[in-house]
Amino acid sequence: MASTVIETRGLRKEFRTRRGRHVVAVDALDLAVPRGGVHGFLGPNGSGKTTTIRMLLGLSRATRGQMALFGETVPDRLPQVLQRVGAVVENPKFTPTFTGRRNLQLLARTAGVSSRQVDAAIERVGLRGREHERFGGYSLGMKQRLAIAATLLRDPELLILDEPTNGLDPAGIRDIRDMIRDLGNDGVTVLISSHILAEVQQVCDSVSIIGRGRLLASGRVADLLAGSAASVRVGVTDPARAAEVLAAAGFGVRREGEGLLVELATPTDDPARITRLLAGHEMWVHELSRQTADLESFFLDLTHGTGPGADPREDA
Numbered sequence: 001m002a003s004t005v006i007e008t009r010g011l012r013k014e015f016r017t018r019r020g021r022h023v024v025a026v027d028a029l030d031l032a033v034p035r036g037g038v039h040g041f042l043g044p045n046g047s048g049k050t051t052t053i054r055m056l057l058g059l060s061r062a063t064r065g066q067m068a069l070f071g072e073t074v075p076d077r078l079p080q081v082l083q084r085v086g087a088v089v090e091n092p093k094f095t096p097t098f099t100g101r102r103n104l105q106l107l108a109r110t111a112g113v114s115s116r117q118v119d120a121a122i123e124r125v126g127l128r129g130r131e132h133e134r135f136g137g138y139s140l141g142m143k144q145r146l147a148i149a150a151t152l153l154r155d156p157e158l159l160i161l162d163e164p165t166n167g168l169d170p171a172g173i174r175d176i177r178d179m180i181r182d183l184g185n186d187g188v189t190v191l192i193s194s195h196i197l198a199e200v201q202q203v204c205d206s207v208s209i210i211g212r213g214r215l216l217a218s219g220r221v222a223d224l225l226a227g228s229a230a231s232v233r234v235g236v237t238d239p240a241r242a243a244e245v246l247a248a249a250g251f252g253v254r255r256e257g258e259g260l261l262v263e264l265a266t267p268t269d270d271p272a273r274i275t276r277l278l279a280g281h282e283m284w285v286h287e288l289s290r291q292t293a294d295l296e297s298f299f300l301d302l303t304h305g306t307g308p309g310a311d312p313r314e315d316a
């Protein structure tokens with residue numbers, strides 16, 4: 001069994017806009033999504049997430065590069081693997097006057113799936129008790145859950161969700177997040193794309209971060225953070241003089257309230273270097289606390305300047 005469920009090599013997609021402009025939406029993208037757990041596909045608006053997902057699902061043709069799902073080359077072998085994949089990419093078409101359950105039942109009939117599986121899917125997405133209400137009256141979050149339930153009818157091994165929390169209120173975001181976590185714990189590999197890291201960070205086991213169609217970082221969340229800069233909050237009698245001494249010794253320093261925030265060269269750097277240095281100048285440290293790196297600032301640092309706006313990839 002392939003341990004990588006999604007793989008792309010040198011993937012590229014160019015568009016020609018109606019005004020004749022040339023846009024590189026995805027550029028030399030190498031992705032590797034491991035089997036199991038929840039994988040975040042993260043990047044600012046317009047960074048190429050939807051375009052990549054559409055190419056993987058055969059909805060758009062790659063300009064160049066290779067793609068594989070479960071080790072099978074796509075789009076060539078897509079008919080063989082599509083049964084194993086559930087995806088919510090565009091707004092799914094449900095009939096507004098039918099109940100949520102009836103909508104699912106119609107899909108189940110076409111897919112040759114039993115009513116028992118319809119009920120199981122309703123249960124899994126937390127729509128039990130609301131399945132007999134008309135789809136048209138559902139909240140955005142409930143509509144999103146029904147769309148996910150529809151993909152679960154076939155019991156997919158891989159679930160691809162493009163911005164599933166878009167437009168949801170905080171409670172809706174939390175519900176979708178919990179559901180995704182549960183699916184990941186049940187053994188489904190989930191790829192979830194988002195431009196808002198904070199919304200999905202808690203549920204992701206691993207992430208791929210892209211900016212302007214290119215991969216910026218990829219790996220397990222803990223490993224990425226371990227490799228990012230760490231800092232220490234320092235409380236000291238004379239912060240202004242301490243900042244000068246630390247800066248002269250090569251530390252990145254900035255004032256934070258009554259104290260200082262001092263960047264370590266590496267996360268494993270011993271903060272005792274700071275106390276020794278300051279003690280050598282007769283300054284006494286009364287607080288030294290390590291600040292935990294968070295993925296949000298790591299993401300912002302990486303994607304800084306890679307959001308929408310003047311885009312150098314566009315050729316006139």
Ligand SMILES: Nc1ncnc2c1ncn2[C@@H]1O[C@H](COP(=O)(O)OP(=O)(O)OP(=O)(O)O)[C@@H](O)[C@H]1O
Nearest residue numbers: 015017023025044045046047048049050051052195
């Ligand atoms: N059909 C198209 N024609 C021309 N340009 C396109 C087309 N589809 C996407 N693009 C451009 O490709 C780039 C990547 O878009 P894409 O929708 O893949 O980004 P995204 O990361 O999914 O963004 P978002 O978070 O806003 O959904 C953008 O510059 C977008 O304008």
